[in-house]
Amino acid sequence: MLHLTLGTIANIIGAKLEGDVDHVITGLATLAGALPHQVSFLANMKYANQLDMTQAGAVILNADQAKLFNGHCLVLDNPYLGYAKLSQEFSPAPSFSGIDESVKIHASATIGDAVNLAAGVVIGAHVTLGNAVSIGPNSVIGAHCSIGSGTTIAANVSLYHGIEVGAFCIIHSGAVIGADGFGFAKDGPDWVKIAQLGGVIIGDHVEIGAGTSIDRGALDNTIIGYGVKLDNQVQIAHNVELGDYTAIAGCTAIAGSTKLGKHCTIAGACGITGHLTLADGVHVTAMSLVTHSIAEAGAYSSGTGLDKNQQWRRNATRFKQLDQMAKRLKQLESEIAQFQS
Numbered sequence: 001m002l003h004l005t006l007g008t009i010a011n012i013i014g015a016k017l018e019g020d021v022d023h024v025i026t027g028l029a030t031l032a033g034a035l036p037h038q039v040s041f042l043a044n045m046k047y048a049n050q051l052d053m054t055q056a057g058a059v060i061l062n063a064d065q066a067k068l069f070n071g072h073c074l075v076l077d078n079p080y081l082g083y084a085k086l087s088q089e090f091s092p093a094p095s096f097s098g099i100d101e102s103v104k105i106h107a108s109a110t111i112g113d114a115v116n117l118a119a120g121v122v123i124g125a126h127v128t129l130g131n132a133v134s135i136g137p138n139s140v141i142g143a144h145c146s147i148g149s150g151t152t153i154a155a156n157v158s159l160y161h162g163i164e165v166g167a168f169c170i171i172h173s174g175a176v177i178g179a180d181g182f183g184f185a186k187d188g189p190d191w192v193k194i195a196q197l198g199g200v201i202i203g204d205h206v207e208i209g210a211g212t213s214i215d216r217g218a219l220d221n222t223i224i225g226y227g228v229k230l231d232n233q234v235q236i237a238h239n240v241e242l243g244d245y246t247a248i249a250g251c252t253a254i255a256g257s258t259k260l261g262k263h264c265t266i267a268g269a270c271g272i273t274g275h276l277t278l279a280d281g282v283h284v285t286a287m288s289l290v291t292h293s294i295a296e297a298g299a300y301s302s303g304t305g306l307d308k309n310q311q312w313r314r315n316a317t318r319f320k321q322l323d324q325m326a327k328r329l330k331q332l333e334s335e336i337a338q339f340q341s
Contacts, residue, residue, distance in 0.1 A: 001026050002090060006058055009039065010074055012089060013082040015060065019072025025057055027090055028083070043080035060086070096134050112149065130167065142178070148204065160216065166204035172232070174211040177202070181215040181222075181238025181256060194218060196238060203227070209234060209250065218256075225262070243280065 004012075007021030026037045031047055034040040034056035041060035042048060051059065051069045058072035060082040066073040076082050096116035105111065105123040112131035120138035123129070127141050130149030135141065139157040147153070148167030157171050160178030171177070183194035198217020202224045208214070209232035214222060216238060223241045224230075231250040236242070240254050243262035248254075252266050255274035260266075264278055267286035272278075276290065281297030284290060288302040304315065 004089065006072055006074070009058075009086060009089075013060070013074065013076065013085045015074040015076040015082055017072070017074055018066065019058060023057055023072060028087060029056065031056065031059070039074070039086065041079045041083040043083065096136065106143075118155070124161070136173070154210075162199040162216075164199065164201045166202055166206060166226075168205050169202060170207040172208060172210040172212075175208050176213045177208070178216045179213060181218055183218050183238065183256075198222065198239065200224070203244070206230075212236075215240075215256075231268070237274070249286075 004025050005021060006017055006019060006023045006025060009025060010017040024037065025039050029035065029038040029040055031040045031042065031050035031054040034054055036055055036057045038056055039058050039060065040054060040056040042051065042065050048065070048068060056071065058074055059069055060074045060076065060079040061069060062077055062079055063075055065079070066075045074082060096118045099115065099117045100119040100121070102119045103117045103121045103123070106125040106127065108125045109123045109127040109129070111129050112133060114132045115129055116134040117123070118135065118137040121135050122140045124141055124143035124145065126144045128146040130147060130151070132150050133147050135153045136155035136157070138155055139153050141147070141159045142161040142163065144161050145159050145163045145165070147165045148169065150168040151165055151170070153171045154173040156173050158176045159165070163178045165171070178200045180196040183196060184191040185194060196216050196218050198219055198221045200214055200216050200222045203226035205227045206224055206229070208230045211232050212230050212234040214224065214236040216222060218238050220239055222236065222239055224236070225242050225244040225246065227245040228242050229247040230236070231248060233251045234248050235253040237254060237256040239257045241259040243260055243264065245262055246260050246264040248266040249268040251268055252270040252272070254272045257274055258272055258276045260278045261280035261282065263280055264282045266272070266284045267288070269287045270284050270290065272290040277293045278290070279295055279297055282294050283299045285299065285301040288300065290300070290302070294300060304312070307315070
């Protein structure tokens with residue numbers, strides 16, 4: 001079990017400590033559940049009332065919040081960021097050690113130093129693994145892939161051929177990178193498959209969630225920019241381009257050849273149709289359907305919010321009448337204008 005003093009923690013997260021530098025901490029917890037040997041944080045003022053009852057050994061707070069708490073305070077502008085940094089110190093994630101005897105490595109592969117390969121891993125022809133790459137059990141790395149230094153790949157991940165993964169990436173279990181894009185040409189009643197000749201290029205410091213799929217390009221590559229974060233069960237179709245630092249929540253699907261700018265955030269269960277362009281700094285709220293390009297930064301939504309079923313049905317009926325109502329309104333405005341003249 002890791003033991004850190006509050007003085008050490010303050011240095012790690014860049015906080016000003018108001019309290020005992022030698023107080024020992026062994027973990028993190030919520031305000032409601034924390035004990036004296038644990039640190040908590042306040043990122044949402046909805047939970048501020050819990051400061052009066054928490055038993056936490058210290059709380060990460062901003063300067064205004066710290067005035068509400070009588071215990072040890074770790075003060076910084078962004079408590080949630082402080083919590084994120086500290087959580088990495090206490091992460092219990094297991095690490096692999098060395099190369100398991102069951103691993104299959106093609107003779108043409110290039111393996112860096114301090115690489116960890118768990119049981120059942122398969123490394124294809126002409127693969128390049130950077131230093132300190134870790135690959136979990138039963139993951140398969142196809143021919144001509146390259147994986148940058150410090151990248152971690154969990155169990156049961158599949159990288160098809162010709163995939164480039166940057167340095168210090170994290171790819172979670174069940175992710176599939178480089179499967180064929182959904183491309184077919186109609187031939188009478190039949191479908192003729194279009195061979196997918198591109199690849200996937202993934203930048204540094206990207207995280208890809210469990211069960212997420214990123215398709216290879218049809219001709220050019222599918223591109224995932226620097227620092228992109230993808231949640232679980234995200235579908236990225238062929239030739240999509242994601243700008244640097246864009247984040248996409250679970251169950252969102254992006255159709256082929258759509259380009260997202262930098263610093264975009266796409267909430268859960270959204271759909272974005274193909275061949276669109278979204279500007280830098282676009283935020284799409286949950287369960288929205290994006291059917292046209294977006295040229296300006298800002299928040300966008302579609303659909304309707306939850307309501308009682310009876311009220312929703314009434315509103316849905318009105319939606320179908322909007323066009324007719326608009327035409328009637330235009331006619332009335334025209335008649336009023338004629339009357340006034």
